[in-house]
Each structure stands twice: as C-alpha cells, then as structure tokens.
Amino acid sequence: MxxxxxxxxxxxxxxxxxxxxxxxxxxxxxxxxxxxxxxxxxxxxxxxxxxxxxxxxxxxxxxxxxxxxxxxxxxxxxxxxxxxxxxxxxxxxxxxxxxxxxxxACTSGNLREYRKKHKQVSTKALKKWSRQILKGLDYLHSSEPCVIHRDLNCSNVFINGNIGQVKIGDFGLAVTVGRNHSAHSVIGTPEFMAPELYDEDYTELIDIYSFGMCLLELVTLEVPYSECDNVAKIFKKVTSGVRPEAMKKVKDPEVAAFIEKCLAQPRARPSAADLLKDPFFDGIYDDDDEENADE
Known part of the structure; x- marks a missing residue:
C-alpha cells in the first residue's frame, strides 16, 4: 500500500x-x-x-x-x-x-526516564501509577499458570504520558510456575531483587518486593542502593535486611510505611490483590475502573 x-x-x-x-x-x-x-x-x-x-x-x-x-x-x-x-x-x-x-508502543517510554524528565509529581499521581503496576502484577500472579516477572524495575515499566497509563513490559526473565508457585533460579536486577531470590526458593511475592523498590525510586528519584559501588555490596545489604539509603529520603510517613509493607519478609509480604485493597489507595481511581466493574 x-x-x-x-x-x-x-x-x-x-x-x-x-x-x-x-x-x-x-x-x-x-x-x-x-x-x-x-x-x-x-x-x-x-x-x-x-x-x-x-x-x-x-x-x-x-x-x-x-x-x-x-x-x-x-x-x-x-x-x-x-x-x-x-x-x-x-x-x-x-x-x-x-x-x-x-x-x-508506549508514547513516553519507560517510567524511569519519564520520572527523571518530570521532577514535580504529586503523591496522588505516584499512587495512580503504582496502582496500575499492581493491577498488572495481580493479573500475572493470578494467571493459570502463575507468571512471575522476576525483573520488575522502573526501566521495564512503560507509560503513555498523555493519559497517565502505565504498563509492565520486558518479560525476558519471566517464568511460569505450577500450583506451589515456587521458582528456583537466581535472576534479575540486583537492586530490585528480593532477599529470598538469592536463596533460590521464592514465589511471585518477589515481584512485590521489586515493586516496593520501584515505588521508592519513583518517590526519591534515586535507584535503590546507589550508594553501593558493586553487586557484592548490594547482595550483602539485601540479604542482611539493610534498607537502601534512599528510604531516609521518603518524607511522607504513609508512603514509607507502604513501601516497608512491600519489602517485608516473604511470609508477611502482602499479595498484589491485598495491596490494591490497602487504604493507601483510598480515593485513587483509573479511568478504566468502572469498565472493569462491568466485566
């Protein structure tokens, strides 16, 4: 043509x-x-x-x-x-x-670059983005079989900036798991990897930990553990439960508490579905919420 x-x-x-x-x-x-x-x-x-x-x-x-x-x-x-x-x-x-x-194609590229470009973003907007990432994770985690992304970070989340629509991409490291929802290989981006990933025995809740680190980056404009100059130092901090320095920059106690929920030990870490019901998102809606209610 x-x-x-x-x-x-x-x-x-x-x-x-x-x-x-x-x-x-x-x-x-x-x-x-x-x-x-x-x-x-x-x-x-x-x-x-x-x-x-x-x-x-x-x-x-x-x-x-x-x-x-x-x-x-x-x-x-x-x-x-x-x-x-x-x-x-x-x-x-x-x-x-x-x-x-x-x-x-997402018109505005990945969320990391987009956030760097737009320094003034309200907590409400960050919550809207976060809620959409969680909706994507909830979809993956409740699929049959369950899909674990394993490499969720701000460069693998994309945005249509004109409508504020956020989408998870880059499934190159994703894995599907059976009924027990456990996987075993060590893979991902070190700054965003949950501690249990290093033990080679984990579930889809590693994506929730990574999501917490994404939110931390979106709030502070700082990649978690950027104070570490090599992967070994990151590994040591993550496995010892030492939080990134960036956590000290989170001024809003509600946001800090929500991030901490995502970074909790696996047994105490909520699912994407649980987090979507969290009071953190009270009053936050997407344009497609009414649509979804009808489905």
Missing part, C-alpha cells in the same frame, strides 16, 4: 515484516542487553508500534538464551491486560538471523 503524494516527505521503512503489514523505521527507541527496540508502523491499523529485534548470532552458542527469548514471546502472546504491554506479531528472520516481535 503506497501513496505517491508527498513522497519526498515520506519516512522510509528500512525493513518490513513478512506480511508487509509492519514497517520498521531507523529510529531506535531503546536498547537492552539482548534486544533493540525501533519505532515502527502498523499500516493496517494506522498506528505506531514497537519493533523489538534480537540478533540471534549473539547467542549462537547459547541455546538456552534463544529458548528463553522464544518463551518470552510465547508468554506475551497469551497475556491480555490493560496494564501489560500487548504483543501483536512474531517471526524469525532466517536470512538476517533475527527474532522480531511487534509490541504496543
């Missing part, structure tokens, strides 16, 4: 998917350890999307990594929730040796 009018102003695609529905631009929206995310366009719907591309040659000797990437994509396809990034299409390009998947 082409339109010859104003061709000189037209932004060229550098790549299209096998169906010719999605076109990739040369503009990088983000890059992680494993994948690059480009701005792209869905010609059928007329909307901007994100084109995630993984160069598989980087992992030719690591079949487990390739399997994990495929499982992330398989997982994402099954997830349907307003607070989880949607996946539209996936394919492997044998010629370029890449794995490509098209996901929903």
């Amino acid at each position: 082409t339109n010859d009018a104003g061709d000189e102003d037209k932004e060229e695609f550098v790549e299209v998917d096998p169906t010719s529905r999605y076109g990739r631009y040369d503009e990088l929206m983000g890059a992680g350890a494993v994948k690059k995310v480009y701005r792209a366009f869905d010609q059928e719907e007329g909307i901007e999307v994100a084109w995630n591309q993984v160069k598989l040659r980087n992992f030719t000797d690591d079949e487990s990594m390739i399997n994990r990437l495929f499982s992330e994509v398989g997982l994402l396809r099954q997830l349907k929730n307003k607070n989880i990034i949607s996946l539209y299409s996936v394919w492997r390009d044998e010629k370029r040796n890449t794995l490509n998947f098209i996901t929903e």
Whole structure:
C-alpha cells in the first residue's frame, strides 16, 4: 500500500515484516542487553508500534538464551491486560538471523526516564501509577499458570504520558510456575531483587518486593542502593535486611510505611490483590475502573 503524494516527505521503512503489514523505521527507541527496540508502523491499523529485534548470532552458542527469548514471546502472546504491554506479531528472520516481535508502543517510554524528565509529581499521581503496576502484577500472579516477572524495575515499566497509563513490559526473565508457585533460579536486577531470590526458593511475592523498590525510586528519584559501588555490596545489604539509603529520603510517613509493607519478609509480604485493597489507595481511581466493574 503506497501513496505517491508527498513522497519526498515520506519516512522510509528500512525493513518490513513478512506480511508487509509492519514497517520498521531507523529510529531506535531503546536498547537492552539482548534486544533493540525501533519505532515502527502498523499500516493496517494506522498506528505506531514497537519493533523489538534480537540478533540471534549473539547467542549462537547459547541455546538456552534463544529458548528463553522464544518463551518470552510465547508468554506475551497469551497475556491480555490493560496494564501489560500487548504483543501483536512474531517471526524469525532466517536470512538476517533475527527474532522480531511487534509490541504496543508506549508514547513516553519507560517510567524511569519519564520520572527523571518530570521532577514535580504529586503523591496522588505516584499512587495512580503504582496502582496500575499492581493491577498488572495481580493479573500475572493470578494467571493459570502463575507468571512471575522476576525483573520488575522502573526501566521495564512503560507509560503513555498523555493519559497517565502505565504498563509492565520486558518479560525476558519471566517464568511460569505450577500450583506451589515456587521458582528456583537466581535472576534479575540486583537492586530490585528480593532477599529470598538469592536463596533460590521464592514465589511471585518477589515481584512485590521489586515493586516496593520501584515505588521508592519513583518517590526519591534515586535507584535503590546507589550508594553501593558493586553487586557484592548490594547482595550483602539485601540479604542482611539493610534498607537502601534512599528510604531516609521518603518524607511522607504513609508512603514509607507502604513501601516497608512491600519489602517485608516473604511470609508477611502482602499479595498484589491485598495491596490494591490497602487504604493507601483510598480515593485513587483509573479511568478504566468502572469498565472493569462491568466485566
């Protein structure tokens, strides 16, 4: 589908998917350890999307990594929730040796960068964002089988800033667990990892701990444990139950108490569903709450 009018102003695609529905631009929206995310366009719907591309040659000797990437994509396809990034299409390009998947694009990028850009944010707005993250977690944790994200941090949460809508993304480390809801491998971003993760025996409640650290970062604009200059020091503090220095910067006692609930020992740590009922969120609603009530 082409339109010859104003061709000189037209932004060229550098790549299209096998169906010719999605076109990739040369503009990088983000890059992680494993994948690059480009701005792209869905010609059928007329909307901007994100084109995630993984160069598989980087992992030719690591079949487990390739399997994990495929499982992330398989997982994402099954997830349907307003607070989880949607996946539209996936394919492997044998010629370029890449794995490509098209996901929903969030207009304002990740929450870490967005928060840095907007220094003046009210507690009410932070609560609105937090509540949406918890709604996403509640959806994951109550799925059958239960999905544990395992790498929740502010760079893996995305926002449509024009409507204040928050969505959890980046499921590269996620795992599904059976009825006993326990998992065993040590994985994640050290500053956000719950102490029991290091014991290699944990449940979905590790995501609640990570959520507490996300909220701490959103409130203080400081990555937890930034006072530590290496992972070993973070590990020592986390496993000894020493809180990040950033906790001292939380001036609002209600916010500090709520974060502490999230960082409690696993047995005392509430679920996402419990936290959503917490008085902390009294009077905080999203635009979709009435919609959900009707579902």
